[in-house]
Amino acid sequence: MHPLSRLKLLRPPTSDEQIATMRAHVRDNATDRPAVYRMISSDGEIVYVGKSKRLRSRLLSYFRCAFPEDKGARILRGAEQIEWEYVPSEFAALLQELRLIKRFRPRFNVTMKRDGRNYCFIKLTRGPAPKLVVVRGPGEDDSSLYYGPFMGATGVGESVRELNDVLGLRDCSVDQRMHFADQSELFDSFPRTPGCIRYEVKKCLGPCVGGCSVQQYDERLSLARAFLDGTDDGPLSHLRREMEESSERLEYERAAVQRDKLKRLEALRGQFARLRFAVETLSFAYTVPGHGGDDRVYLIRRGRVRAETPIPTTPAAAADLAGLIGEVYAPIERESSQIPTHEIDELLLLSSWFRRFPGELERTSATAGIAPLAVAS
Numbered sequence: 001m002h003p004l005s006r007l008k009l010l011r012p013p014t015s016d017e018q019i020a021t022m023r024a025h026v027r028d029n030a031t032d033r034p035a036v037y038r039m040i041s042s043d044g045e046i047v048y049v050g051k052s053k054r055l056r057s058r059l060l061s062y063f064r065c066a067f068p069e070d071k072g073a074r075i076l077r078g079a080e081q082i083e084w085e086y087v088p089s090e091f092a093a094l095l096q097e098l099r100l101i102k103r104f105r106p107r108f109n110v111t112m113k114r115d116g117r118n119y120c121f122i123k124l125t126r127g128p129a130p131k132l133v134v135v136r137g138p139g140e141d142d143s144s145l146y147y148g149p150f151m152g153a154t155g156v157g158e159s160v161r162e163l164n165d166v167l168g169l170r171d172c173s174v175d176q177r178m179h180f181a182d183q184s185e186l187f188d189s190f191p192r193t194p195g196c197i198r199y200e201v202k203k204c205l206g207p208c209v210g211g212c213s214v215q216q217y218d219e220r221l222s223l224a225r226a227f228l229d230g231t232d233d234g235p236l237s238h239l240r241r242e243m244e245e246s247s248e249r250l251e252y253e254r255a256a257v258q259r260d261k262l263k264r265l266e267a268l269r270g271q272f273a274r275l276r277f278a279v280e281t282l283s284f285a286y287t288v289p290g291h292g293g294d295d296r297v298y299l300i301r302r303g304r305v306r307a308e309t310p311i312p313t314t315p316a317a318a319a320d321l322a323g324l325i326g327e328v329y330a331p332i333e334r335e336s337s338q339i340p341t342h343e344i345d346e347l348l349l350l351s352s353w354f355r356r357f358p359g360e361l362e363r364t365s366a367t368a369g370i371a372p373l374a375v376a377s
C-alpha cells in the first residue's frame with residue numbers, strides 16, 4: 001500500500017456513520033509499525049498530528065473513547081479524514097511529529113510535547129524596553145531571542161533577578177507603559193512616580209518614568225545580552241573600565257558601588273555557567289535500526305538533527321556519508337548560548353529521548369568513526 005493513505009468522507013464530519021467509515025478504513029489499511037498521522041477537518045485543516053510506534057493499535061484506540069469529552073473523541077468529531085505516513089522508527093516518528101506540529105500548529109495539539117521539567121530558557125522580549133523572562137520554551141512569539149538551555153528554573157530565575165538589579169533592567173509586566181527621558185515630549189502628562197520601588201532603590205534605570213534614555217537602556221541591554229551569550233567578558237570589562245575611571249576622577253564612592261556590581265556579576269557569570277546545559281554533549285552520529293531494515297543514521301550537532309541518511313551498505317555510499325559528515329561537523333560554530341527559536345523544541349526532544357532511553361547512547365558514535373562502522377561487508 002502507498003505509504004500515505006488517505007480517506008475522504010462525506011459531510012457532516014462528525015456523524016457516527018462517518019466515524020464508523022473512518023474506523024473501517026483504519027482497520028482495513030493501517031498496520032502496526034511506526035508512523036505519523038494527521039486528523040483533517042472537512043475544510044482541509046489539520047486539526048491534530050500524532051505519532052505512534054504501532055499505528056494501527058493507536059488509531060483504533062481513538063474509536064474506543066468511552067466519553068464524548070475525551071480528547072480522542074473530540075479530535076475524531078472534528079475530523080473527517082485520517083492521513084498517515086510510515087516512518088522507519090519511533091525516533092523518526094517523534095522527529096516528524098515535532099516538525100509537522102511546528103509547521104501546521106494543529107488546534108488539538110495545544111502545546112508542544114516538551115520536557116519542560118528540566119530545562120528553561122531566558123527570553124529577551126521585544127518592544128520598548130525589552131526585559132528578560134525565564135520560560136520553559138518558545139511561545140507563539142517566535143521572533144524573541146532565547147538563551148539557554150539552563151537547568152533549574154528557580155536558580156535561573158534568581159540569577160536573572162540579580163542580573164536585572166545589577167544592570168538596572170526592568171522586570172515589571174510587559175504591559176507597563178514606558179516613558180523614556182528622550183521621548184518626554186511625546187507625552188502630555190509625564191508620570192512622576194515609577195511603577196515600582198526598584199527605580200527609587202536604584203535597581204532599575206526607570207524607563208517607565210523618564211529615568212533613562214532609549215540609548216542608555218539599550219546599552220545596558222547589550223551588556224546583558226553579551227553576558228548571557230557567555231562568549232565574551234564585555235559587561236565585566238565595561239564595568240571594570242568605569243570603576244577605574246571613577247577612581248582616577250577620585251569618585252571613590254561611585255567606584256565602590258561599581259566594584260560591588262563587578263563582584264556580583266563575576267559571581268553571576270559562574271552561576272550561569274553552572275546552570276547552563278552543555279548543548280555540545282548532544283553532538284554525535286546516531287544509528288537507528290528501522291522497520292524492515294530501513295536503518296538510518298542521524299547526524300546530530302549541538303542538539304539538532306542536521307542530516308539524516310540511510311546507513312551506507314556500499315563503499316560509495318560510505319564515501320557520501322563521510323562527505324556529509326564533513327559538511328555537518330567541519331564548519332566552526334560559535335559556542336554561543338543564544339539559541340534560534342526553531343531549534344529549541346528539537347533540542348528538548350533529543351535530550352528527553354536520550355534521557356528516557358539511555359541505552360540508545362550506545363548507538364551513538366563520534367562522527368569520525370561512523371563511516372567505517374556503517375559499511376556492510
Ligand code: SF4
Pocket residue numbers: 169170171172173176194195196197198199204205206207208209
Ligand atoms: S521602575 Fe518602572 S520600569 Fe523599572 S521595574 Fe519598576 S515599573 Fe518597571
